[in-house]
Amino acid sequence: MTITQPDLSVFTTLESEVRSYCRGWPTVFDRAQGSYLYDEDGHTFLDFFAGAGSLNYGHNNPVLKRALLDYLERDGITHGLDMATTAKRAFLETFRDVVLRPRDLDYKVMFPGPTGTNSVEAALKLARKAKGRESIVSFTNAFHGMSLGSLAVTGNAFKRAxxxxxLVHGTPMPFDDYLQGQTPDFIWFERLLEDAGSGLNKPAATIVETVQGEGGVNVASPEWLRGLADLCARHDMLLIVDDIQMGCGRTGAFFSFEDAGIVPDIVTVSKSISGYGLPMALTLFKPELDLWEPGEHNGTFRGHNPAFVTAAAALDTYWTDGQMEKQTLSRGDQVEAGLRAIAAEHAGSGAAVRGRGLVWGLTFDDVTRATAVCRRAFELGLLLETSGPQSEVVKLLPALTMTPEELDEGLRVLTRAVRETA
Incomplete structure (x- = not known):
């Protein structure tokens, strides 16, 4: 694909230098449908990025779009703070009936604000309020958000800086296999908790991702997650699972922790919960933790009613019969097979694969290779991002609704990009 240099002058002169994704994809996008984006010059791009996991059901999903347009055309409430609205009621009832009750999860639902970091901030505040302690334990290579509380439990040095x-009141511990099997799980963590001379302030909670997306597609095993849940229970710490990117079916089940058989005390949800890419976030917690005073945590845009509409439609459409989970796992097997073929072809460069469901990572001995692969893939019409502390992982995050043919198309482009950057 030959991409004519677009006119980016208004972006480069007026917009802040903080912009990032656009630097790797230097074109001006105009429209999108399903798993494809189109720039203003008519070039087509297959999307293996899905809005950083916010578009699990693809761009402009027709079922969700119809529900949204119908709602807007009848002048449904758009901005509602935390007022009771018909859209919020419909979402809460659907979420209860489709997600919570079938999984026997007794969670209260909080709308903390429109983004993932709002959900994490609420979770941290609530854990501290419930336990009367300040310290939160997070894990190496974690990513939980960019506001100060969330950043304090994020591992990336560049983002923290x-x-x-x-950034205080957060303590990192080794994530699953961080020490590559050299020591038993949690031996350091538990020793610090038990030793009065360790200097570790007793934590109110631990916060963990079951798969570290931004951290490099690092997958926690079910056994490790069960061990963490047991450790928290024995030491009177709350367990917070950050399911912002890995929830809403990304790993197969609606919640990424389901396969481990654990029930976190608090769960943070955002990104694809609205289904349509609209800002929306939830903080879920056990009823006994509902210790908030009215208005103690709030936000102007915590009641984004159009997102409630598309969220309810997404749950009704994709999560009532169990087929989405089966499809995601099947598509995940397809992606894994494609990536393992690439890794086998490039075994001499240390190519390796890791992932779960429909989130996968491809790495090489040369940590700069991932960036080169993603750049070449863009030139060939495929959108990919890198992840990991050194951007050393090619990260695949396709929509859950992507067809097998589209996945094969993307894997072929990726195969070519890897070959051409060898």
């Missing part, structure tokens, strides 16, 4: 102030 942007805070400009000390």
């Amino acid at each position: 942007g805070a400009g102030i000390p």
Whole structure:
């Protein structure tokens, strides 16, 4: 594909230098449908990015779009703070009946604000309020958001440095296999908890991702997650699962922790919960933790009713019969097979594969290779991002609704991009 250099002058002169994704994809996108985006010059791009996991059902999903347009055309409430509305009621009832009750999950639902970091901030505040302690334990290579509380439990040094102030009250511990099997799980963590001389302030909670997306597609085993849940229970710490990117079916089940057989005390949800890419976030917690005073945590845009409409439609459409989970796991097997073929072809460069469901990573001994692969893939019409502390992982995050043919198309392009950057 030959891409004529677009006119980016208004973006480069007026928009802040903080912009990032657009630097790797230097074109001006105009429209999108399903798993394809189209720039203003008519070039087509297959999307293996899905809005960083916010578009699990693809771009402009027709069922969700129809529900949204119908709602807007009848002048449904758009901005509602935390007022009771018909759209919020419909979402809550659907979420209860389709997601919570079938999984025997007794969670209260909080709307903390429109983004993932709002959900994490609420979770951290609630854990501290419930336990009367300040410290939160997170894990190496974690990513939980860019506001100060969330950033304090995020591992990436570059992102942490942007805070400009000390990030306190968070303590990192090794994620699953961080020490490559050299020590038993949690031996260091538990020793610190038990030793009065360790200097570790007793934590209110731990916060964990079952798969670290931004951290490099690092997958926690079910056994490790069960061990963490047991450790938290024995030491009176709350367990927070950050399911912002891996929830809403990304790993197969609606919640990524289901396969491990654990029930977190608090769960953060955002990204694809609206189904349509509209801002929306939830903080879920056990009823006994509902200790908030009215208005103690709020936000102007916590009641984004159009997102409630598309969220309810997504749940009704995709999560009532169990087929979405089966399809995601099947598509995941397809992606894994394609990536393992690439890794076998490039075994001499240390190519390796890791992932789960429909989130996968491809790595090489040369940590700069992933960036080159993603750049070449863009030139060939495929959108991919890198992840990991050194951007060393080619990350695949296709829509759950992508067809087998589209997945094969993307894997063929990726295969070519890897060959041409060898």
